[in-house]
Amino acid sequence: MRITWIIFLLLLSIAGYAQHTRSVKGHIRDSAGNPLPGAVVMLVSDADSLALAVDTAGGFVFSKVRSPRFRLQASFIGYKTFIRQYQVAESAASILLDTIILADAQTRLGEIVVRATVPVKVKEDTIEYDAKAFKVREGDAVEEIVKKLPGMEVDKNGNMTVQGEPITRVKLNGKDFFGDDAAAAIQNLPADIVKNLQVIDDYGDKAAVTGVKGTTPEKILNINLEPDKEHGYYGKATGGLGTAGRYLGRLRSNILQGKRQIAFDGAVNNTESGDGISERRSVKVNYRDNWGAALESYGSYRYNNRQHDIIASTYSQSIFQDYTKIEDENRNSHSGQDQHRFSWNLEYQVDSSNYLKIEPDIAYNANSSHNTGLTKTFLPGGSSVKHNQSFSNASASDIGTELFYNHKFRKRGRNLSLEAEISVSGGDAYSDVKNRYTITDSSGNITNEDQLQLAATSNKVVRTEIEASYIEPLSAASYAVLEYEWDRSGTENIRNTSDVDPISGEQKPNLQQSNHYNYQFVTHRIGLSYQFKQEKLKYMIGMSAQPSLLKGQDLSRDNVTSRHLFNLIPVARLVYRFSRKKTFSARYYGRSRAPGFTQLQPLTDNSDLQNTVTGNPDLKPEFSNDLYLEYKQSDWSSGYTMLAKLALNQTRNKIVTTRVIIADSLKERTSYVNTDGFYHVKGFYTISRPFADRRYTLTYFGNAAFSNNIAFTNEERNVGKDLDIRQGLKFRLDLEDVVDAELNTAYSFNRTSYSSAAFEGRQVHRIFIRLGGRNYFFSNWTLGYDLSHTINNGYNTGNANPTLLNVYVERRFLKGNKGTLRLAGFDLFNENTGISRDVFDNRIVDRQHNRLARYFMLSFNYRLQDFGGG
Known part of the structure; x- marks a missing residue:
């Protein structure tokens, strides 16, 4: 057969x-x-x-x-x-x-253009979203589109993260918009003039001009406008008054005339979310125009004033070999901040072969604070209570300029780039600290110790950097890149400290806490890399040699430090496109970090009598190996999107703390030492699938991180292992003019263990459920809601399980729906509180903060808009 x-x-x-x-x-x-x-x-x-x-x-x-x-x-x-x-x-x-x-x-149907849309496109370093594929309400800002993008998270203050990384800047048609204030940028543009949004791995000006990319990109958001919407104006004014003294006022405006763009954003409010209670006043102005055929000018000015009050409780566990040190702190603080920043860009296209960019930047900050606190410390040998009161104020300025010049030779691909940066920063600070320690030893004996200290500090930092890069094409698809960089930073710091007698008030100089030092850190880096570029495959491999010198002098004690360092730094990058819908990228680089000058000084800082800190002159520089893997996939027809990322950091000669409890006391002595064994791994993924023309969207997301931390306690090595896992599911419902809502659920788990026999390990569990959205009635009525419930288990500050409900009802009226009246209620169950956990070398810190409590507000919003006849 x-x-x-x-x-x-x-x-x-x-x-x-x-x-x-x-x-x-x-x-x-x-x-x-x-x-x-x-x-x-x-x-x-x-x-x-x-x-x-x-x-x-x-x-x-x-x-x-x-x-x-x-x-x-x-x-x-x-x-x-x-x-x-x-x-x-x-x-x-x-x-x-x-x-x-x-x-x-x-x-074309009369004046209407019907065009097929591709919701998501995956490119090499870019994920592009078609704005028309993400429906929003008439009058909405770009922020509402961003909230719907796969992999993107937007908090209540407008701060964005994508794939676990923050969006640091926003660009409008490829140019900076409101500087590094990303939240203001997405809140200051109407959604209906946007063509697409691009999440970009930005490698800087040199990469944009030459195509040769470095190793450490930042995530930015670029917003491209519809070509027929680049002429017009937009204005929005909002005012509101509420119970409990709450208020808000905001004026936003945009004037677009092609290349000329002027934007304004002014706000006053005391309704910000987050830890503590804040009162803020801010003004932001953005400008862009072409000053001639070859010169483009754009930049921004920002002013911010913030008054912040916070009530916090902190529970810390420091793990030693045979016991655990407990610190229970309650603190009230008030802080004030004034910030000014002026950032500008001048781009001059000299001709087709020469390009020049100049970026001046000026910043000034003034801060003040008043803190009171009570800290209880427990050890097997006794306990202590610390009453603290402190006042401080400080001012600082930073003036700098960056220059970038690029020349393209006649031979295609041959290129020379020059970069230079100089900045001068400095400031003065003053502090007044009063501490009273009540110490109880193991026999029950009680002693009191007072510490009253005044300190005045002045510092100045001058930094200069020069970099040159030459690109030589080896073939149609390959290049050799030769780079040289010189970097010098010089620092001078003067600190004068006085002890105050608690009875007589007499001030006596504290020479141990006073110092005057200056130091310089100079590095040279010369690198050579090979780069290959084709449609499907791009890669780069290179090596840099970096000799450096750290030298300085403590003029107060005539101590001189001089360290010569040398590192070989490898770098590699690979991008492979399986198709136009699937991209894999990997990058590796090594980097060195020298110890700080104060970490090298063999001096003891006893500004906290319960924890003195001493430097270590034998410290070596750290060297880190960083590996990033990223996969992007999208189906242009269905809108299916998958994003995944894995990052690994391993550090040799990691600078870690050593903590020793002084015998027969509650005092701790801290210093620094180099060690191996530290590594950190983290991963992230999101899978999004829309259905029925994006009326329904299902998104799976998750992240995990594992850290292997090293510390030394009482001269014994202590290994801490910290595991974080988070898994979530989102379901979005978008029915035009009916409902726009999202159900978000997530479970997170944290486990911390130490090699110390005295520590059994800790686990924290959190379940988060949230339903937020808007329902539309009778064409002009809207019901908005944001309901969330958090279940916490395992925190030492208390397992508060808050249920938060924010609700509003609004009605649009006036011609063209220009006016909106809104009645809103916030935190209706009055359960808002903040809980968090941080894990350091041998410490676990649980925190709980106060947040804005229940209030009601009536607000009115007026909007004007005209773009290209729209």
Whole structure:
């Protein structure tokens, strides 16, 4: 029977080969002549039914087409489908079709343009979201779109994180918008003028101009406007009064005239979320324009005044080899802050080969604080109570300029870049500290000790950096990059400390706590790397040599420190595109960190009598190995998105603390030492899948982190292992003009263990459930709600399980819905509180803070908008 089947299959295959077949080849391109990899091509005839995806060059090949007459269909999201019937010669063995051009899939209905949308596109360093795929309400700001983007988190103050990393800046059409105030940027633009939003791994100006990327990108958000919406204005004024003395006022405006953009954001309020109670006043101005055909100017000015009151309790466990030290602290504090910052950019395109950018930056800060606290400390040998009261004020300024120049040679790819930066920063600070210690020893004897100290500090830092980079093309796809960098920072610090007699009030200089030192840290870095670039594969590998010198002098004691250091620093980067929908990237780099000058000084700081700190002149620099892996995938037609990231950090000669409890006392002595064994691993993922034209979206997300921390307690090595796991699920419902809501659930788990026999390990569990959204009624009424419940277990500050409910009802009115009246209630159950846990080397710290309590507010909002006739 087996032989019969073999003969049958053999004859069948021979018959197949005997039938004449032919190959059909072709290319798919858009109207601009660009290839469309990923386009789907189908060939159908009486004898064939074949389908394939176009390759990265836009080409396709059907190798065994049996019928000389066939129908070819080519389709791609965002383009019209191509259909044509073909008849070729029976004897032809290979057919090359004319290039198939797919037209943009848009049709005009009167003044309305209907265009197919691609919700999410994954590119090398960019995830692009089509704004029209994420429906929002008329009058909404860009912030409402951002909240719906897969992998993006937006807190109640507008701060954004993506894949666990913060968005540090926002750009508008590729240029900085409101500097590093990302929240103001997304709150100051209307959503309906936006074309797309791009989350970008930004490698800096040099990478943008030359295409050669470094190793440490920052996450930024770029907002591109619709071309027909770049002329117009937008204004929004909000005012509100509430119970418990709550108030808010905000004025936002935008004027867009093509390249000229002027934006203003002014606010006063005492309704911010977060730990403590804050009162804030702020003014932000952003400007952009072309000063001639070759010069572009843009920048921002920001002023911020904040008064902050906080009530906090902290429970700390310090793990020693045979016992655990407990500190229970309660603290009240008030702080005030004034900030000014002026940032500017001048871009001069001298000609097609030369480019110059100048970035001046000026900042000034003034701070003051008043703290009172009570700290109880428990050890097997006794206990102590510390009453603390302190006052401080400080001012600081920072003035700097960065210059970037790039020259492109006639040979394609040959490039020279020069960068320079100089900054001068400094400030003065004053503090008045009063501590009273009540100490009880193991026999029950009680002693009191008072500490009254005044300190005045002045510091100045001058930093200069010069960098040159030369790129030489080795072939059409490969480059050699030679870099040199010189960096020098000089620091001078003067601290004068006096002890105050608690009875007479006499001040006596404390020479041990006073110092005057200056030091310089100078590094040279020369690096060589090889870079390869093709459509599917890009990689870079290189090595840098970095000699450095740390030298300084404590002028108060005539101590001189001089350290010569040398490091070899490898670097590597790889990007592989499986297709236009799938991208994998990896980057590795080594980096060195020298110990701080004060860490090297063999001096003792006893400003806290219960914990003195002494430097170690034998410290070596740390060297870290960092590896990042990232995978991005999206389905352009369905909107399915998957993002995953893994990061590993391993540090050699890690600078860690050593803590020793002084015999027969409650006092602790802290110093520093180098050790190996530290590493940290963290991972993140999000999987998002929309259904029914994005009416329903399901998102899975999670992250995990593990740290292997090293510390020395009572001269014995103590290994701490900290594991964090978080897993969540989101379900979003978007029914236009009916409901816009999201259900968010998450479970998180933290486990901490130490090698110390005195510590059994700790576990914290948290379950978080949140329902937030808006329901729309009778076209102009809206019910908004934000309900959340948190279940905490394992915290030492108490397992508060708050249920928070914020609700508002609003009505739109006036012509064009320009006016909105809102009645809102916040924290209706009056249970708002903040709980957190931090794990350090040999310490676990649980914190609990007060937060804004229940109040009600009536507010009015007035909006004006006109963009391109919209």
